[in-house]
Amino acid sequence: MYRIKFHKAIFFSFLSILLFLFIAEVLFRLIDFQRGYPERAFLLNPELSYPRYYKKDAELFWRIRPSQTIKGEFFVDGVYQINSKGYREREFSAEKNPDLTRIICVGNSCTFGWKVNLEETYPKILEKLLNLNLPQPKFEVINAGMTGYSTFQGVRFLKREILGFHPDIIIFSYGWNDMCPSEREDKDQKFPPQWILNLDDFLSRSRFYSFLKFEIMSLLKKLRQSQDDKKIVYRVSIKDYQENLKELAKIAQDSGIKVFFLSLPIASARVFLGPGKTSKPHIANKYYNKTLRETTSEMGVPLIDVALLFEDRGDLYDNGREEYIHYNAKGHQVIADAIYQYFLEQGIAQPSDTASSSLSSKTNNN
Numbered sequence: 001m002y003r004i005k006f007h008k009a010i011f012f013s014f015l016s017i018l019l020f021l022f023i024a025e026v027l028f029r030l031i032d033f034q035r036g037y038p039e040r041a042f043l044l045n046p047e048l049s050y051p052r053y054y055k056k057d058a059e060l061f062w063r064i065r066p067s068q069t070i071k072g073e074f075f076v077d078g079v080y081q082i083n084s085k086g087y088r089e090r091e092f093s094a095e096k097n098p099d100l101t102r103i104i105c106v107g108n109s110c111t112f113g114w115k116v117n118l119e120e121t122y123p124k125i126l127e128k129l130l131n132l133n134l135p136q137p138k139f140e141v142i143n144a145g146m147t148g149y150s151t152f153q154g155v156r157f158l159k160r161e162i163l164g165f166h167p168d169i170i171i172f173s174y175g176w177n178d179m180c181p182s183e184r185e186d187k188d189q190k191f192p193p194q195w196i197l198n199l200d201d202f203l204s205r206s207r208f209y210s211f212l213k214f215e216i217m218s219l220l221k222k223l224r225q226s227q228d229d230k231k232i233v234y235r236v237s238i239k240d241y242q243e244n245l246k247e248l249a250k251i252a253q254d255s256g257i258k259v260f261f262l263s264l265p266i267a268s269a270r271v272f273l274g275p276g277k278t279s280k281p282h283i284a285n286k287y288y289n290k291t292l293r294e295t296t297s298e299m300g301v302p303l304i305d306v307a308l309l310f311e312d313r314g315d316l317y318d319n320g321r322e323e324y325i326h327y328n329a330k331g332h333q334v335i336a337d338a339i340y341q342y343f344l345e346q347g348i349a350q351p352s353d354t355a356s357s358s359l360s361s362k363t364n365n366n
Contacts, residue, residue: 027208042235044180045148051204056197059160060153061189064088064146078115088112088121089143096166100140101348103127104162106154107173107262111145114326115318118143125336130349139349142167150177150236151244152186158251169348170252171304171339173262174244175292176325178236179284186235234284238291245295260342261296261303262335263289265310265327267320281324304342306335 047054047062053070054062066086071079083091096102105111105123113121127141144162146153151174162170191197203209236244245261252259266285269278289307296303310316316331317323327335343349 042148042180043182043232045177045235047148051201051210055201056191058191058194058197059156060149061186061191062148076115078117080113081118087142087144088118090118092140092142094165096168097140099136099138101138101169102165102167103139103141103169103171104144104165104167105141105171105173106158106162107145107171108149108175108177109145109147110176110265110326111143111173112147113143113145113332114147116329116332120329120332121145122332122335122339125333126339129336129340130343145173148177150174150180150186151241151248152178152236155244155247155251158248163251163255167257169258169260171260171262172245172248173264174248175241175264175285175288178234178241178244179281179288180235181232182235183232185233185237185240187240238287241288242291242295245292246299249296249299249301258348259301260339261292261301262339263292263303263305263307265307265316265331265335267317267324267327268310268312268314270312271314272317272320272324279324302342302346304338306338309334309338 042048042061048056053065053068055065057063064082064086066082067084068082069079070082080088083089085092085094103123103126105126111121111123118124121143123141123143123145127139130139130141131137142165146157149157154172154174158170204213249259249261264285266282269282270276273279293303293305310327310331313334314320316327316334318328340349344351
């Protein structure tokens with residue numbers, strides 16, 4: 001008799017918990033709770049705070065979820081269509097078409113196309129320029145930009161995914177996230193096993209679980225803020241940035257892939273801050289670009305120095321005082337034109353009259 005009552009008590013307790021969780025979930029879905037919770041390590045990279053759009057990854061830290069449309073409730077305005085492979089790109093075959101030269105643009109949110117339409121990103125503009133007036137397309141340019149990625153993540157991303165697409169050319173554009181502040185460097189980040197991350201991803205579909213996690217993470221953030229002695233570092237140090245650049249080039253070249261790097265544009269300090277003025281991001285950008293130029297020169301790897309084209313240009317950013325990293329559609333056009341011109345000079349692409357005159361017109365107008 002006692003055993004029966006005990007089992008009933010357990011059963012009704014379990015049922016009550018389930019009922020509470022069900023009601024709580026319904027309520028939080030009715031109020032549409034979707035708040036991103038504060039991430040403890042990546043201070044300026046909020047990707048892990050948005051489990052609806054990103055899945056946690058023990059190796060890459062995060063990865064964009066495939067087959068989704070990201071809209072305005074994301075942490076930046078715009079509509080971003082993600083394909084079945086998890087790229088902001090049209091669907092493409094993993095197997096390379098032997099009749100096409102496959103170019104993959106690998107980088108961060110600048111490559112991804114922050115606040116611009118997909119067709120306005122420099123990879124897609126470059127694809128149009130390369131194929132302009134050709135009877136049949138000869139070039140395929142894939143946008144493999146991942147928001148928030150540093151060179152540390154880029155090396156792993158290259159090995160795990162990009163090489164499997166067998167590109168003929170890779171254009172790398174990394175650096176801004178390397179110089180982002182963090183509580184620890186990327187190489188010192190410790191993530192749980194993937195199965196734990198998968199469980200957390202699964203539970204994150206629950207709005208009530210997201211609410212509980214938001215409250216706990218917010219509390220932990222307040223506790224950390226009270227620790228004045230917490231050291232802040234760059235996600236990737238200058239020294240490690242240099243080594244990662246070398247590794248990116250070597251891995252690709254060992255697979256027979258041609259490699260190009262892009263320097264890192266920044267909104268003109270003279271235009272947006274005033275003559276003689278600068279800022280901490282401008283100083284950091286200067287040193288990381290200096291390292292990039294020296295490293296590519298040492299390796300004998302081509303650098304397309306697009307940062308020089310952005311100097312004293314006020315029209316390539318919509319609000320360069322506050323948004324000094326992500327250039328607008330005009331900025332993407334400038335970068336695509338520069339890559340195309342370099343490819344013409346190197347014999348990778350053949351000029352067409354229309355493309356040449358279009359490029360000449362843009363150059364003259366600038």
